[in-house]
Amino acid sequence: MKIRDGMWHTAEGLYVKYAEEVYETTTTTRGVRLLCPTGKIRSRGDTLNQPTVTLTIEAEADGILSVEAVHWDGAQRRGPNFELFPHGRQEAEAVITNNATSTTVASGSLAATVTTNDEDGSRIFGVRFHPSADSDSRRTLTSMSHRSVGFAISPALSNPQQVETMNDKEHYIFTQTDLGVGESIHGLGERFGAFNKVGQQVELWNADGGTSSEQAYKNIPFFMSSRGYGVFLDTPDRVELEVGSARCSRVEALVHGQRLKWYLIYGPTPRDVLRRYGQLTGQPRTLPSWSYGLWLSTSFTTNYDESTVQGFLTGMRDRGIQVDVFHFDCFWMRAFTWTDFVFDSERFPDPAGQIARLKKAGLCRKVCVWMNPYIAQNGAAFAYAAEKGYLLRRPNGDIWQWDLWQAGMGLVDFTNPEACKWYAESLNKLFDLGVDAIKTDFGERIPIRDVQWHDQSVDPSRMHNYYTFLYNRVVYEALTARYGEGQGILFARSATAGGQRFPLHWGGDCESTAVAMAESVRGGLSLGLSGFSFWSVDIGGFEGSPPPWIYKRWVAFGLLCSHSRLHGSNSYRVPWTIDNDDRSPSSATTTLARWTALKNRLLPYLLAQAKESVNDSVPVSVRATCIEFPDDPTAWTLDRQFFIGDSLLAAPVFEEDGEVEFYLPRGRWTSFFTNKVRTGPGWFRERHGFGSMPLYVRENTVLILGGASSATGRSAVYDYASDTEVVTYGVQPGTKAVVVNADGDVSGTIEVNTDGNITGTEVLTGSWKHSRDERALGDLTVADEIVDLSA
Incomplete structure (x- = not known):
């Protein structure tokens, strides 16, 4: 949302106020609190009828400072909240120094200098973030200059008394940081548009939008700057970013509510920034070596049964291509019953026996099945979960339902500990059949209106992006409880900050074109600059049937990702169906065999790199x-x-x-x-x-x-x-x-x-x-x- 109409005017329909000066500076345990009126205070009378914004800057850890802007501090602090410093923190000592015109707060290698007075003694507002070392302290990382902090109310007020009720108004808080000459901004999750986000308007709101739009499955409120710093916006709510767009020289972050807190993370290198970001939101976990092998899927809407699966895997082995993981996509369950955790008995009469036979024959090492948190009405799982109170409800007590995706589906309420336990127990029954991994699809279509979560302290809007964290955590912890630390693996589409702790993730629904392959590369690069170490992509593209040359080029790209899966929507991805050529040196089959063999040769290197990558929260592959x-x-x-x-x-x-x-x-x-x-x-x-x-x-x-x-x-x-x-x-x-x-x-x-x-x-x-x-x-x-x- 743009709060300005160009340089000179406020956007139509908005009441906007900015911090104009620092009136009072108070020292806290770890930093300073700044009282900032939204108008110049020239006399005592100017302190009346004058809104203020409070800005708090505090030391959090070496190289990390927090910044919080608040308008009305009496607003409820509703959850959910990101789990910060999940591995523990070593707090940096706040070093606070003052002179006649400024106050500096240092947190290890990073400092913020607040300018409170001009040389003539008049009060002003300005914050400069810079390295704390004397030799480098003159270098500015970024800053908050004139009119860079404030709030907006919509519709615009004609009289301050109109805020007696806020039922018919929306309140937003915003901050702006300056962009330097030539500075570029990257990350913000798995984004498929331009790699450099400067000039873009970005909305951090998880959506099932494919890979060819401004929407993203994995919106991560963290960006990396080419000037040696990163910013983590500490809210799972919708964040609207104007990255050098509304104002070319600034990055503006705006959220609905009364407060906005973010963390400035110093490098100076991108690796340093990511390492510190991993300390703040969590480091990725290591993955088992078998997961780096080739994954083969049945594909989404294709028709398959036990004989089809057997034929796929036998055909791959006979062509010199070893499949390490076979994946059963949605239709391992009966139509209209997703997710009920039950194999379709007509097509898979003996799932445990089939899985055991596949493994014993060496046709695959592990088996993965598709899953989502949506529970179709036409299934025993819905009736049980509804009776027990495990599904999201409306405020009037009805179960929240709609017909999008699955008829009459409900949504598992992962704020209910008993619902989490039931979901994990349902997965355990699949593990008993021989299932080793779970593809956690969806998790983006989370309603925010007319809903009541089991944990009534949470804000439905904040739950929209955060839901995927709870969903993937339940599945990941069920996997690790069964198979051990470092052996659990899910294959997730949606994510938010902290989701890197539950690997791995893949790039969603891409088209079978060269343009979509390039989109996927950009998505992987951006996610890798958001703290995620492991990433995959649908080789060949998901939507449509790839021409042979696209498939073969995508095979080369996909086998050099950290993880590699053949998957499509309405067509198979086994190579002999692509070009009907098993013999020529340039066939799809030969190409897949060659690149699979190459990746297997690279595994001693890849596994060693993975150990280092998780420590620094950098990507193993598709590393910028x-x-x-x-x-x-x-x-x-x-x-x-x-x-x-x-x-x-x-x-x-x-x-x-x-x-x-x-x-x-x-x-x-x-x-x-x-x-x-x-x-x-x-x-x-x-x-x-x-x-x-x-x-x-x-x-x-x-x-x-x-x-x-x-x-x-x-x-x-x-x-x-x-x-x-x-x-x-x-x-x-x-x-x-x-x-x-x-x-x-x-x-x-x-x-x-x-x-x-x-x-x-x-x-x-x-x-x-x-x-x-x-x-x-x-x-x-x-x-x-x-x-x-x-x-």
């Missing part, structure tokens, strides 16, 4: 280039390429003829496929066949790979320290690589010594070989498919 090269201005613009861990850079191909343009930051880069060396920074163009893409290795890298000879048809689970190849790329003495064992846990490190040799190899068991610089990688060399177009 700016995380690795924050001082390169071009890195903040790159939305068609990404890092896999900290050493591999990938650029998916979006053109049918295989041409692709990509950027290499400074340094020496080696093609993974050909060992051709390029030197950055610079832009390059290549043409690739379906078995390759620009995949470059950063200099000073020791890359541990699974052996090439047994990669085809292999599961994602094997002894990662055996049958390995260690490849060095422009290494210097002291360069290290982490080695993981068969369980995916760190078992040791290997290191380059002063002679350029590898030491610490005792942690590598079985057969392994050491490939030095410029050596090609055996059967993965496909130089005949790569053409250099840079000249």
